[in-house]
Amino acid sequence: MAAYLIAPTIVLLAIVIGYPIVTAIIQSFQKDPGLDAATGQFVSGGFAAVSNYAHWLLQQCMNASGNTIACPPGNLGSGFWNATGVTFFFTVVTVALETVIGTWFAIIMNRTFRGRALVRAAILVPWAIPTAVTAKLWYFIFSVAGIANALFQSHILWTSDTWASRFAIIIADTWKTTPFMALLILAGLQLIPEEVYEAARVDGASTWRTFVTITLPLIKPALMVAILFRILDALRMYDLPAILTGGGGGSGNATTTLSILVVKQIRAGYNSASALSTITFLIIFIVAFIFVRVLGTNVVRTQEAQQKGTKA
Amino acid sequence: MKAARLSVIAGMAIAGLVFAGCSSGSGSTGSSTGLTSRGPITYVQGKDNSNVVRPLIDKWNAAHPNEKVTFKEQSDKADQQHDDLVQNFQAKNKNYDVVDVDVVWTAEFAAKGWLQPLEGQMAIKTTDLLPATVASATYGGKLYAAPQTSDGGILYYRSDLVKTPPTTWAEMMSDCSIAKTAGIDCFAGQYAKYEGLTVNVAEAINTAGGTIVGKDGKTPTLNTPEAKKGLQQLVDAYKNGNIPSAAITYQEEQGRQAFEAGKLLFLRNWPYVYSLAKTDGSSTVKDTIGLAPLPGNGGGSGDSSLGGHNAAISVYSQHKATAHDFVQFLESSETQKFFATQGSLAPVVASVYTDPTLVSKLPYLPVLLESIKSAVPRPVSPFYPAVTTAVQDNAYAAIKGDVTVDKALTDMAAAISAASSGN
Structure with a gap:
């Protein structure tokens, strides 16, 4: 009986999740079509074994005479580790910034004061704007003759300098997703009973002490969930850099994330792109797994402790 | 519990395989069918x-x-x-x-x-x-x-500052002293890292007499003095400021805006700019916009990308x-x-x-x-996406001065042959 009841779900999962993943994996072991020298037409590339993976992970390319060489600059394969580094850099910096600023916003939104509704709405606006629009917005702000340069009286090439372009992405991403962090943390804050703070005040605890020993531990479960979501989101960041800098900056790939690399590769060769997307999928999966393993058990424990605490 | 989970995974895998099998069916190409048939x-x-x-x-x-x-x-x-x-x-x-x-x-x-x-x-x-x-x-x-x-590309120029438009790259570079006196930038095309860069680099290389890819559409032909001369012209102009540093962020529109604002003496752009520069309310060059073919290298006008x-x-x-x-x-x-x-x-x-x-x-x-x-198509290659990436990445690095022109061209050639060898 149970099997029949869950069957539709399983079929649906098999179609929408299982099929694409399995197809991608199968394709990733196929060579991309090559040209038939005689006809000039594309012919199927045949079985590739792990060469597509070696191409990305070990930077192996074939030259015209069929020898394996290190991928030259200008080949997408040579950009893999750079893209991985950029993706992780963005993830670490943006999530760290968003956590700190988000917590701060959440605490502000949690206070009772006149105009609180207005502040809450104002903080949430960036999150409500579609990323593509956000990216275009910041594209105008950061253009050479844009507001950013006019404001600072500077001539920074925001979309082409290595670090300026990276910070442009970080600023735009932080601006956009901090509200999401703040919202999740606010939900955690509102669960903290007022009495705990009153007790702390009676005991003469300082504001900082109250924050570190009461607020922080009690919002930790919400915080962890928020951080996990953001990390997974940031690791597959595509739209913002794609529109804001086109993955460019520095020597041309300073803001190319893994997802941008996948999309570029799709146009050049589908099977190789399948291998890259499988690698990207594994990277994100491993990060999520480590996060849940190392910090997640902690989340579960705090949550259980909290429940026990409220029940008692 | 464990068995159930296993069967779920197995089920998904089987379903996936079945679907994957369906998608790889093949049929005849049909280039000889329906040749005489008429209909909607x-x-x-x-x-x-x-x-x-x-x-x-x-x-x-x-x-x-x-x-x-x-x-x-x-x-x-x-x-x-x-x-x-x-x-x-x-x-x-x-x-x-x-x-x-x-x-x-x-x-x-x-x-x-x-x-x-x-x-x-x-x-x-x-x-x-x-x-x-x-x-x-x-x-x-x-x-x-x-x-x-x-x-095709057109050279726009300020007819109030330049009486006869330059017919060669060297003439245009020497005209840059006019821009200096007038306190404006000299020349810009499209040098942001996108398709427009391939257009501009191909123009420079073709005008200098070189090519990017051979007739077969896959063999790079960049190891020539002509190709080097073409890219070197862009690199030198960017280095000595004849191409302003901001131009490394220019797509078509940014260049047009700079020209309309009167900040550029020469602009390489498409025909659409003409009517906009004539009619835009903010345009300061309505009556002083001149048109010329792209400058060559002696022997006719430049080879525009198509x-x-x-x-x-x-x-x-x-x-x-x-x-x-x-x-x-x-x-x-x-x-x-x-x-x-x-x-x-x-x-x-x-x-x-x-x-x-x-x-x-x-x-x-x-x-x-x-x-x-006199236009030349951009490399006619079945691997065009990879070819244009190879050109953009390496030319961009060269123009910014991060790598030498020689290295950029060697890498460009290697990346193009890698693309046609299954990467």
């Missing part, structure tokens, strides 16, 4: 911004009630148009009869076997067409598409005779004139450029004809 067809093109296609199709439909053309409009983004075409070709869609293909996709689609070769009874007359446009539609010696609209689109017949079309007629209809002088007047699209038929009524309406036509006459 579909024309596929990107967003029809200036309402050119619908009136044309209405006109066709009125004359051919039994062979009506339906217009399938795609998005206005080139990447999305490309991906839409690829997906429909992969699905062997019978309803994509005539498709509008960007010049740089033509070789790729031809090599994939998706385009009907225009030979035998499908042949079209190409003698009236500009040779560069025909070259852009030719792959492996066969014509795979009919040139439909074209585009823009534009070709009309191709899908091999999966069921009514190829009708499709063939429709393509010829698009090539007719009358249609070509309509493209020019209604859509400001550059014609592919040479005689249209000298039509007096048209020239009075679009004064840039004679210059544009010069430009397209």
Whole structure:
């Protein structure tokens, strides 16, 4: 009986999740079509074994005479580790910034004061704007003759300098997703009973002490969930850099994330792109797994402790 | 519990395999079927911004009630148009009869076997067409598409500051002293890292007498003094400030804005800039905009990269005779004139450029004809996406001064051969 009841779900999962993943994996072991020298037409590339993976992970390319060489600059394969580094850099910096600023916003939104509704709405606006629009917005702000340069009286090439372009992405991403962090943390804050703070005040605890020993531990479960979501989101960041800098900056790939690399590769060769997307999928999966393993058990424990605490 | 989970995974895997099996079925290509068949067809093109296609199709439909053309409009983004075409070709869609293909996709689609070769009874007359446009539609010696609209680069200059426009790159560089005296920047094209950079680098290399890719569409031909000279010109100009440092972020629009604001002496851009610079309220160069062919290197004007689109017949079309007629209809002088007047699209038929009524309406036509006459298609390669990445990445690094011109060209060549060897 149970099997029949869950069957539709399983079929649906098999179609929408299982099929694409399995197809991608199968394709990733196929060579991309090559040209038939005689006809000039594309012919199927045949079985590739792990060469597509070696191409990305070990930077192996074939030259015209069929020898394996290190991928030259200008080949997408040579950009893999750079893209991985950029993706992780963005993830670490943006999530760290968003956590700190988000917590701060959440605490502000949690206070009772006149105009609180207005502040809450104002903080949430960036999150409500579609990323593509956000990216275009910041594209105008950061253009050479844009507001950013006019404001600072500077001539920074925001979309082409290595670090300026990276910070442009970080600023735009932080601006956009901090509200999401703040919202999740606010939900955690509102669960903290007022009495705990009153007790702390009676005991003469300082504001900082109250924050570190009461607020922080009690919002930790919400915080962890928020951080996990953001990390997974940031690791597959595509739209913002794609529109804001086109993955460019520095020597041309300073803001190319893994997802941008996948999309570029799709146009050049589908099977190789399948291998890259499988690698990207594994990277994100491993990060999520480590996060849940190392910090997640902690989340579960705090949550259980909290429940026990409220029940008692 | 564990067994249940295993069976779920197994079920998913099996379902996946079954589906994957379905997708790899194959059929015959069909380049010899439906050649004489007539009937309703579909024309596929990107967003029809200036309402050119619908009136044309209405006109066709009125004359051919039994062979009506339906217009399938795609998005206005080139990447999305490309991906839409690829997906429909992969699905062997019978309803994509005539498709509008960007010049740089033509070789790729031809090599994939998706385009009907225009030979035998499908042949079209190409003698009236500009040779560069025909070259852009030719792959492996066969014509795979009919040139439909074209585009070429033009050198805009400030006629109040420069009396006679430079005909060579060296002249233009020496004219930069005029810009210095006037306190403005000298020259800009499109040097941001995107397709426009490939256009500009290809122009520099072609003008210097070099090429990027050989006739086979896959062998790099960059190890020549000419190719080096071409790229070196751009690199030097950027280094000594004749090309302003901000130009490394310029696409078409940023360059146009700088020119209209009076901050640039010379600008390499497409014909669309002319009417905007003449009419924009914010334009300060309304009466001082001059037009010239791109500067060469001695011996004629520069070799512009070719823009534009070709009309191709899908091999999966069921009514190829009708499709063939429709393509010829698009090539007719009358249609070509309509493209020019209604859509400001550059014609592919040479005689249209000298039509007096048209020239009075679009004064840039004679210059544009010069430009397209000597234009060279961007590398005609079935690996175009990889080729353009190789050009963009390495040329960008060279122009910024991160790598030497020699290294950039060596890497560019290596990346192009890697692309054609299955990476």
